[in-house]
Amino acid sequence: MIIVEINKDSKGKIVSFTMSGHAEFAEKGEDIVCAGASAVAFGSLNAVMVLTGITPCIEQSESGYLSCSLPADLPVETSKQVQLLLEGMVISLETIERDYKDYLKLIVKNRG
Template identity: 60%
Template sequence: MIDVTINRKSSGNIHSFEISGHAFFANRGKDIVCAGVSAVSIGAINAVHALTGVTPEIGQGEDGFLRCVLPDLPEDVNEKVQLLLEGMVISLQTIEEDYGKYINITFKKQEVE
């Protein structure tokens, strides 16, 4: 199963996200769930960088691990970044609605910023 964790600040803004695991929906190279999650998450990170100039801290590893942490940003830039990341969340939730047996999304909220 793919586990997605979206970490929000107490304000509700996304601070970071982590993705790990494999869907095992189909054989390697034919797994549309893994491909969809990868395309949505990497696409969001690329969009943040290309459209806002912000370079998040990225960590990648084995077993499909991806971690993205946002730096502190000016409010005007943060609004744009948040919109892009909320779009990613909606896309991931759409995948979860159709393939919930293979992906689980968890939201965590920090109490202190």
């Protein structure tokens, strides 16, 4: 199962997220759940970097692990743009979770 953990601060802003595990919906190369979740996450990160100019701290491995942390000191307007893009990512992942709940779990943690 793919586990996606979204971490929000006390104001409800996304500050980081992790994605780990494997969907195991189908064989490697044919797993639409894995492909969909990966496309959503990486597409969202690419959009954040290209459209806002920021570079989040990203860690990834071939074992299915992705971690992203956002800079804490973003200008207000940039932060709003980043949040909109990442909230779009969350909505897309919620859609995948709704249709493939045995293969993807989304956890949202609020700090504070």
